[in-house]
Structure formats: structure tokens, C-alpha cells
Amino acid sequence: MRLRFTRVSERARYYERYLPFVIAILMMPLGYALTGPAPVFGTVVALLGLAGTLTGIYDLIQTQHALMRNYPLSSRMRYLLEHFRPEIRQYFVEDDHAETPFSREQRAVVYRRSKGIEGVRPFGTLHDVYSDGYEWLNHALATTSLDSQDFRIRIGGPDCTRPYDSSVVNISGMSYGALSPNAIEALNRAARAGGFAHTTGEGSISRYHRMGGDLVWQIGSGYFGCRDVNGKFDPGSFAENAADDAVKMIEIKLSQGAKPGHGGILPGPKVTEAIAEARGVPVGVACVSPSSHSAFSTPRQLCDFIARLRDLAGGKPVGLKMCVGHPWEWFALAKAFHATGIAPDFIVVDGGEGGTGAAPVEFADHKGAPLRDGLMLVHNTLVGVGLRDRIKLVASAKIITAFDICRISALGADSVNMARGFMFAIGCIQAQSCHTGKCPTGITTQDPDRYRALVVPNKAERAARFHAATMHALKEACESSGLEHPDQFTPHHLMIRTSPREVRSAASLYDWLAPGVLLSEASAHPAFAKYWDRAQIDSFAMAG
Template sequence: MLNARYIPLLCVFLCMPIGLALSSEYKLWGGVILAISLLGSVVGVHDITQKRRAVLKNYPVVARFRYLFERFRPEIRQYLLESDHDEVPYSREQRTLVYRRAKDIEGLRPFGTLKNLQQIGHEWMNHSISPTQIDDGQFRIKVGGSNCSLPYDCSVLNISGMSYGALSPNAIEALNRGAKQGRFAHTTGEGAISKSHQLHGGDLIWQIGSGYFGCRDSAGNFDPQQFKTTAAFDQVKMIELKLSQGAKPGHGGILLAAKVTQSIAETRGVPMGEDCISPAKHSEFDTPIELLEFVGKLRELSGGKPVGIKLCVGHPWEFFAIAKAMQDTGILPDFITVDGSEGGTGAAPVEFADHMGAPLREGLMLVHNSLVGLNIRDEIKIIVSGKLISAFDIARVFALGADACNMARGFMFALGCLQAQACHTGHCPTGVATQDPGRYRALDVEHKYKRVANFHRNTLEALKESVAASGLIHPTQFTPHHLMIRVTSRQVRSAASQYHWLEPGELLSEGTKHPAFAKFWAKSCSSTFSILDQQKTSNVVRFQSNG
């Protein structure tokens, strides 16, 4: 007896004589049926005889639809099934906000909010009965401490690090030209400074990773002279030493030899035909003190430009060790970029993207409290990154201690990114994240740079309105008291009471009630990243709630 699983294949076989019979009188339809049945028969025979996929062998022809639907599932979900608030990772509402601001389209909403304001976790900013009048919404801050001779007047919103190699040359060029137009900074990513970065002269934050691309010798070690030469470029305004990134902290990276183009090889200072490797750790330092000495060395070689570090917070005692090294050496970074684990990347292992590193909120508060507790907060600016899109996202991180923020995927959306999530394939449909000339030529720099500048300008305009409504004149005036959080269906708290905050100089005296500091501060040391108590220590710390 014929198994029902093979009935579709039998039907395909039977269609061949039917198509052949019809073709004599109805050539078009008969030919179509015959062609489809012949193709289906070939596919069916292949499915039965192949050995790789059991489902195809058991369900010839029909199982092909399973793979077809699986292939287009993300697109079907995104365009047909996704609600405005589903975040995968950015919701349609968030993407639309960027698209409208980038296109300079009015972003007003009719009929009221679409959010459930009673939902636990909902957040808002308290407004003032007496709002202020702000004439200039181009909010800026000065980055550069007492050891910095060339401080930088920095916008509070800048482009986060995305390397040439991860992004196409046209995307890099459009981002930098937009930054030039809007008077904000463009972080290079660890892939060095390419020709596309330099064409339009937009301000650069030169990011240096563990591969030392753009300032390395033939063995891959840091080359002081190369660094000094590049750091002297007028376009380079700050230097960012990358320790880790939120999407894959402690992982490192590799650009396969097949993807290393001649242009990438020249930009990074690596040979053609070899894998381009970013190690998981730096070779120039092994201890917190050596890290800060390297920061001081970079600042001296750069001629006194601001030098900072970028990290995703991991073990609390490791950052405490860095903070103690600042205290012991007197060498302070001019800024610290805190990258949340919700940050993006071209490709990361699932376990790292989902479960490694501290989210932005927890990381930011740990760094902010450390600097406040040592009375050095005013010397060091905190820049944050990690899934920020709207003016409220910016206001929220300012309330929690940030001085400025970086966006990566927000500016990618401004370039036309569709969130196809094909960044690692080289087949980006919009030419943003690919090195295929046939694809990135479709990204018109002359058109897209204006959208980059528009998104920046309109986002700061929205931030200006929020600042004014709160009765302030600059976003750095936001405090934890301004941010309100619904913690239960019946209870609301400000961030000031919901989270633990250190008093200025609290760590300089004995004892603190902050749980993370009480547990790990005494066990950290400026001479090592290791915890002093060698016994297995649980790192389950309540960063957030007072209980």
C-alpha cells in the first residue's frame, strides 16, 4: 500500500502525461503543466535518493516548502506579522522613528500614546510646571581632564564604533560626511582610519583595539611611531582604547582572509591572503596600572589629545582595580565609554550576544559610582552606547550618570538599514554592511549623508524639548530624581530611590552600603585584575534594588 507521504510525488508524476496530452490542444497551459511536473519529478527523485536530510527523504517535494518558509520567515514576520512594539532587536516603532527623522519628516503622533503606562517597568521623566526656553539645542561637553592639553568640544550624540570592513566604504563615507555636516564625532571602530573616513574631514574618535590596526608593526605589536603620526592628524580629536565591546566581551574577532580586500589590508596594516585577527586581550598591558600607563603613553604620543577607554563591564572587581589604579598612579583617562551587552555587532556567538557582559544600565551605574566614590567624577566624562534610539533613551542614560552617548545601529537605520540581519554574510540588501561593490554602489553618499545629519539634528531637537520640559537647560542636568520607574502595579519609584548611589568621596573612607562595593572593593587591587580572595566567589550582586 502506498504511504500517504509519497502521494504528492505521485501526483507530480501523474501530471506529466496530463501536461503532455493537453499540450497538443492547449500549448501554453499544457507546456506549463509539463514543465512544472518535470521539474517536480527531478526534485522528488533527488529528495528520495539524497542522504543528508531525513525530512526530504520522508516527504519528497513537500518538505521543500518547509525550507522555503524558513528561509523567508524573518522577512514575513518583519513585514506582515510584527507589531509596532515587537523588539527583534529594534521594533518597527523605533525604526520608523529613525527613518522619519532621517528624512526630515514630522514625527508627531495623533490620538495619544500606544504604550501601556501601567505596565511594570514603564519609565518616564517628570516635567516642570516652569519649563525653560533653550535657544541652542546643539548640546556639547568638554572632554579632557587636567592632564589633557587639547580638550575636545564634543556633541552629546555621536556615531559609535563601526569598522571599515564591517561597513562598506560608501557607508563610512556617508557617516563621516554627515558628522561633518552636523558637527559631531564619528568613531572609527577598531579597523583603523580608512580613506573613506578622511574624504570629508568629519571629526574622528580613533578607536584602537587589541589588533592595533593602523598603528602596528609587522608582528602585530603596537608601533609608537605609527600611532604618533596618525594621532597627529587634525581630523583625529580623541583616541579610544577598546578593551571590550558589549555584544561579545572577551571574545576577540577574526576577518577571514577571503574577506580581506586590498583596501582593508592597506588600512589595517595587515598582509593580504591571511586572516585578520583581533586577539581577545591586549598585548601592551597585563595589569590595571600598566593599562593606565599605556593610556598616559597614548596621550603623550598624541600631543595631549583626550584618551579614554571603552569596555563592557564584567567582573566588578576588575573595574574597581582600574579605579584604584587611577588613584594610585594619578593617571586618569579623559573619558570612559561604557558599552552595554545589548550593543550590536556584525557577528557574535549567540551565547555572548545573549548572556555575556553587563547591560548598559548596570555597567553605567557601576562606573559612575566608582568615579563618584573616589571624587574624580568631574575629571572623567562617561560616554555610553547600547541600543539607544530616541531622545528619551538619551535622557534616561543622562539621568543615570552619562555625559554623552554613541549610537551605531541608529545611524545605520539613517543610512537605510532594514534590519535584515545579514551583516555577517556580505549580502546586505542596502549596501551598508558589505564589501561587495555591486551592493554598496547602491548606497548613494550624496543622498545618505544628509539623512545622517538630519537624524542627529532632529534627535537633538527632541532632546532639547525634553530638557526644556523638565525645567533644565542642558541634558547633563538630568539626575536620578527625574527618572521615574513603575516597579509594581501599585508602586512608583524614582531612580534615586530605586538604585544605590554613592556619595562623593565615599570610597575614600572605610565602609560603604552599596552591595557591589561592600563585597568586592576591598578584594580588588591596582596591581592585578584578579580578585584577591582566590576562593570561588559568587558574582551575584544586586546592582539595582534597595529592596
Template sequence: MRFSVLAGCAVLAFLSLVGLIWSSWFWLGVLLFGALVALGVSDLVQPRHSILRNYPIIGHMRFMFEGIRPEIRQYLIESDQDEEPFSRDKRSLVYQRAKGVEDKRPFGTRQRVYDSGYEWLTHSAAPKHIANHDFRVTIGGPDCKQPYDASIYNISAMSFGALSANAILALNTGARMGGFAHDTGEGGISRYHRQGGGDIIYEVGSGYFGCRTPEGRFDVDKFREQAADPQVKMIELKLSQGAKPGHGGVLPASKISPEIAEARGVPMGQDCVSPASHPEFSTPIELMQFIKTLRDNASGKPVGFKLCIGHRREFMCMVKAMLETDIVPDFIVVDGKEGGTGAAPLEFANHMGMPLVEGLVFAHNTLRGAGLRDRLKLGASAKLVTAFDIAKSLALGADWANSARGFMFSIGCIQAQACHTNHCPVGVATQDKTRQRALDVPAKSERVFRFHQNTLKALAEMTGAAGLTHPNGFMPHHLLMRESDRDMVTGEEVYPYLPEGFLLRGDGDDFGYSMRWNRARAEAFEPFDASYV
């Protein structure tokens, strides 16, 4: 069906050529349909537009409609339907930065500055010039023998299997070109991660893909072999993800290709199950002991975990276990529930888990209250596409940011929302070889690199405009937001940094922290009183 228009034009061009036997008028058909055939062939081989490679000739209709999009956008804004055009603006911004074209817009803000909830950063009357935008953060605590000097902006977790081979290869190649990291997702390290040559964060999920026994349990020898790869820079234990926290998954046997089976270490012909919880631990102390096992077998590389905050007391249970065992991970990544690039049940995507801002602030202040914040680094992940998104996360306590959505846009994702159907029109989220050929790896890897570079350049400009010399200088007081028509509040008022060690000292309970801290225990995730969580 995707090539039917091209095939039809070829047939009509041939018939027109035959028709010249009877009438010279058929030259019109030869010229018209011949030109369309030439256009279709050109579409198939050009590297710039994935849509045209998968939908020759008819794909041009998309670009024709894009030409009138500014008018449509303005109509939606004026009709009070601003969510969609604003999200489209973000996608357009990524495309422009990835392509290296002008990303500036005339006629002021696209946001309605008088709406409640509008946010902005304060700027300085004495802005700074920042020449080097290669911002770095060193990840690795006292027990880490190979700290990783990470970029402040990296590719978030997306598995091979969910993404196509070409998508993984383009992302990882772009990461190598830009000197930043690519999280594997829980699907394991594929041949395409290795072929790209970029820095890898190896994510270990509940299925232990790449380091599992035939029964689906953790295999320490296989893990040690994976972690020893010089391309692997950090190990991330996934407890939950923003798209569907607390929800397991099944990759049906019919979707498992030999390459997916190779990366995950699973047999062909069987469903591949990711349990909702880890079989190797069930208590906070056991979790810390498992982290120690990973650390002892990770060649001295940083080891941490990722989660979407659920019961706040349960996160405090983990922190108490750190204090009791003196096993402190090198990093924690807080995943907001608004993230998630793959398919998820609608109820989970909309209503399960804590959004990034609340989760990040809670984790940051809990670690400060327990006196552990200086011993580990904190990452943030969830729809962090623009320089402002990164700056805001850093102001609220993060040390670095991850993005899946932004980098998917950079390789051509158009949010067709067909990720789970295997019919992705641009070859990003499909295992169909004929569809994923639309994604030209050399062209898209350049776009990954440029998107990262141009986003950090924009972050450098915002940082300098705020009078700072490095983005890690952003604090809550740099963030302001409109609360109502005539009132504004600072981030310091809404999301303050709580005092170091306040939980250990039992200082006050203005924000409800001490109440939950007193109910948390390192021995179990269940509270003393099971009727209250």
C-alpha cells in the same frame, strides 16, 4: 539572482515585440513587460531606496507589505508579542527623522503603560523653550592640551570591513555636516573616513590596526602619525565591546581586500587576528601606563578607554591604578552588552557582559566614590536610538551618548541580520561592490545629518518639557518606572548617585561597593583570594 526578474522582463518584452509578427495581441506583452523594464531601470538609478537599487522590481513587494504593517503591528500587540513591533517602531522613527518627514503618531502611546518596567520622565508645569539644540560636552582633563568640544550624540564604533566603503563614507560625511564625531571601530582609519572629512574618534583595539608592527604589537611611531591627523579628535582604547566582551576575532584572509589591508596595516593573504586581550599590558597599573604612552604621543588630544563592565572588582582595580599612578584618562565609554551591531556568538550576545544601565551606574558611582568623577567624562553606548534613551543615560550618570544602531538605520539598515554573510541587501554591511552600490552616499549622508539633528531637537523638547535648559540637568529623580501594578519608584531610589569620596572614606556598604573595593588592587586584576572575584 537579484537582477533575474529585470532580465526576465527584458527577455519577455523582446519576445513580445518579436511576436507582433504573428499577432497584434503581443502588444499587451510589449506594454506590460516594457513597463516593468522601465520600472526596473528606474529602480537601479534612483538614490532614495537601497532595496530597489539592489532588487529592482521585486523590491517593491517590501513596500507593499509595509503598507499593511500597522494592522500586523496591532495584531502582535494584542497577541502579547510586543517586543518586535516596538523595536520596529524605533526603526521607523529613525527612518522618519532621517528622511525629514513627520514622526508624530496618533492615538497615544505605543507602549503599554500599565506593565511593570514601564519608564517615563517627569515634566514641569513651567516648561522651558530651548532654541539651540546643538548640545556640547568638553572632553579633556587637566593633562589634555587639545580638549574636544563634542556633540552630546555621536556615531559609535563600527569598523570599515564590517561596514562597506559607502556606509563609512556616508556616516562620516553626515558627521561632518552635523558637526559630530564618528568612532572608527577597531578596524583603523580608512580612506573613506578621511574622504568624508568628519571628526574621528580613533579606536585602538587589541589588534592595534593602523599602528601595529608586522608581529601585531603596538607601534608607537605609526600611532603618533595617525594621532597627528587634524581629523582625529580623540583616542579610544578598546578593552572590550558589548556584543562579545572577552572574545577575540578573526577576519579570514579571503575577506581582506586591499582597502581593508591598507586601513588596518595588515598583509594580504593572511588571517587578521584581534586577540581577546591586549599584548601590551596585563595589570591595571600597566594599563594606566599604556594610556600615558598614548597620551604622550597623541598630540595632546583626549585619550580614554571603552569597556563593557564584567567583574566589577576589576573595574575598581583600574580606578585604584588611576589613584596610585595619578594617570587618569580623559574619558571612559561604558558599552552595554545589549548593543553591538555586528555578528557575535549567540551565547555571548545574550548572556555575557553587563547591560548598560547597570554598568553605567556602577562606573559612575565607583568614580564618585574614588573622588575621580570630576576629572573625566563618561560616555554611554548601547541601543541609544531615541531622545528618551539619551536623556535616561544622562540622568544615570553619562556625559554623552553614542549610537551605532540608530545611525545604521539612518543609512538604510533593515536588520536583515546578514551582516556576517557579505550579502547585506541594502549595501551597509558588505564588501560586495555590486551590493554596496545600492547605498547612495549623497542621499544617505543627508539622512545621517537629519537623524542627528532631529533627534537632538526632540531631546531639546523633552529637556524643556522637564523644566531644564540643558540635557546635562537630567538626574535620577527625573526618571520614574512602574515596579508593579500599583507601585512606582524614582530613578533616585533605584539608581542613586552615591556620595563623593565614600570609597576613600570607607562610608557604609549598602550597595556592595566597599566590599569589592577592599578586594581590588592596582597591581593585578586577580583578587587577593582567587576563589572570589
């Protein structure tokens, strides 16, 4: 009896494999029969049956997919659901706080603020305030009342003759080529309207960046916009571009979060005329950013390059962008800054969680120090060598709200750069198709049919409104903590729950170096104890 039942079950599963195909075949005569009493409906049924039958026949005879041969027609439902899985998860499955990569709550905050919609929440927080890792900022009984939300910091060390008064919230580097012309133009117009800075990305300054907004010109290993015919650094073209009044600062890109090599390959296989014009490369040729810089190969040489760029730029601030990797390499840089007396005016610390147009999953998930760890290491090092007051620190990676800004300021940052936040502001829906050239909102594509739908004046207004609303929220956060400026947040203001019954401030939870301590004695901090003495200014390699 059991054997017979087993055989019946096997036959049932066998027939189930072909049931959709059989139904499609039967729909053709059924539709034909219905054309008499219901001509339109019958024709539709017959045509659907014909299409399904032809598709099923193709599935049976093709040799590329075993699943389709074993399950004609029905297997296609699996592929269809798999195709729409990210959208199904994003809109129907994930909760408001699942950061994959940005949560629904984070996106909603940006959308509301960019549209000028009230962002208050009724009935209290949705977070579990007693879960491990929950964070909050202490408020003050003696609050402040600030007249302005236009928080600024002055960037420019003693060797800089043309310092820049920067907003504490600016646009992070996103190249034209990775972003569409309309997206770049909208962001730059927003920067002009809101009085904040727009970092070009390593793709250099395009015609769409020249809409009146302040620019931070990013120089990558491809030296786009300042390269000779061999791809080497060209001081003449650099000086010409750096003289533009819109260019307020120069940023040397060493690495970034999800693409931690010294540059990597920029998105897009072959460049258009406008991209070629910005980058100084031939039209139609593959645009590759080398894996390392050719203008320097040691920490000391990087210091010389910084001084050279500052001189060629007429005294404008010159800084670095980096995601922390080997700690001894960063320590070598810090030692070189101290030994040579040549230091960058600012350092943008990118986190390993920071996004990019496209990156291998191994890089996106497991390369580069996360922002907090990298920032605190850089901050501690500069304090330890007595250079922290001279160098401003900019944090960049998954920063969206005013709380994100306050938290990272408490851990050592002077200002922040946002990329995805401003992308959401101009319409990004996190479709995660940036690398395909088929962005549904026209932001990360060079297809005119797609990016023409992105209306520049409207999107520029939204991005500027998002910046203004974020600055207003930041002002209220400072006032409630009794502060005058975000740079007054300290580790003592940030509280972190370590267990259901224990809470510690960031000041006590993490190790913090005393000013100048690395110049006179060894630090007990694990990273410094292991690697500080093995870092050398004439090589990025660790001494034996």
C-alpha cells in the same frame, strides 16, 4: 472497526507524504495535453511538473536529509518558510514594541526622522502606562526656552592640552571591513555635515573615513593602524596617524557588549587592499584581533599606556571603551586611576545588549553587564573615588530616541554613541544577515555589486538629518523638564513603575554613592561591599 480505521488513517498519512511528488508527475502529461488549446499555459505546466519531478527524485535518493527523503518536495516548503521566518515575523507577526532586537516602532522613528517625515503620533501612547517597568520623565511647570539644539560637552581632563567639544550624540565604532566602503563614507560625510563625531571601530582609519568628519580613533588589541610587523604597538605609526587634524580623540577598546573579550576576531576572513591599507596588515591574510592587549597586563600598566598615548597624540583626549564584566577588574582600574593620578579623559560604557557584526548566541544573550547596570556601577565608582568630574561617561547600546538619551543621562551618562540607529538611517532593514557578507542594503558587505546600490550623498544626508531631528527632540525634552542641557537630568527626573500601585524615582530605587566615600569608608552597596577591598592595582585578579 477501530483497527480498520487506524490502518486507513496510516495509509492516508503515507499517501500525503508523496502527494506533492505525485502531483508533479501528473502535471507533465496534463501540460502536454494542454499545449494544443493553450500552448503557453500547457508548456509552463509541463515544465513545472518536470522540475518538480526531478526535484522529488533527487529528494528520494539523497542521503543528507531524512526529512527530504520521507517527504519529497513537501519538505522543501518547510525549509522555504524557515528561510523567510525572520522576515515573516518582522513584517507580519511581531507587534510595534517587540524589541527583537529593535522594535518596529524604534526603526520607524529613525526612518521617519532620516527622511524628514513628521513624526508626531495621534490618539495617545500605545504603551501600557500601568505595567511594571514603565518609565517616564517628569516635566516642569517652569519650562525653558533654548536657542540652540547643538548640545556639547568638553572632553579632556587636566592632563589633556587639546580637549574636544563633542556633540552629545555621536556614531559608535563600526569598522571598515565590517561595514562597506560606501556605508563608512556616508557616515563620515554625515558627521561632517552635522558637526558630530564618527568612531572608527578597531579596524582603524580607512580612506573612506577621511571625508572631513571628526574622528574618534579606536585602538583595539590588534593595534590596527599603529602596529609593527609582529602585531605589537608601534609608537611611530600611532603618532603619525594621531597627528591627523580629523582625529579628535583616541579610544582604547577593552571590550564591547556582544563581544566581551579584549578584541575578538574582526568580521571577514581575508582582507582586501583597502582594508589592509587601513589596518597595516598584508593583503589576503586572515585578520585576527588577539584576545588581549600586549601593551599592558595590569591596571597600573594601562594607566601608563593612557599617558603614553596622550603624549604621543599631542595632548588629545584618550579614553576607554568597555562592557563591564568582573566588578573587581573595574574597581582595580578605578583604584589605579586614583593611585597613579593618570585617568582616561572619557569612558565609553557599552551594554551587554549592544550588537556586533556577529557573535555566538551565548555571548549575544548572556555575556556582559547590560548598559544601565554597567553605567551606574562605573558612575558610582568614579563618584566614590572623587574622579567623576574629571572623566566623561559615554553610553552605548540600543539607544535610539531622545527619551533613551534623557533616561541614560539621568542614570549617569554625559553623552551617547549610536551604531544601529545610524545604520537604520542609511537604510538598514534589520535583515540580520550582517555576518553573511550578503547584506541586502549594501551596508555590511564587501561585495561591490551590493554596496554600489548604497548612494553615498543620499545616505549621508539621511544620517545627518536623523542626527539633527534627534537633537531637536532632545532640545524639546530638556525644555519641557525645565533644563538647559541633557547633562542636567538626574535620577530624580526618571520615574519607574514597580507595581500597578507603586512608582519610584531612579533616585530612590537605586543606590547612589556620595562623592569620595570610597576613599574613607566601606560602602553598603553590595558590589562594593564584596569586591572593593579585593581589587588591586597591580593585577586584574581578585585578591584572596
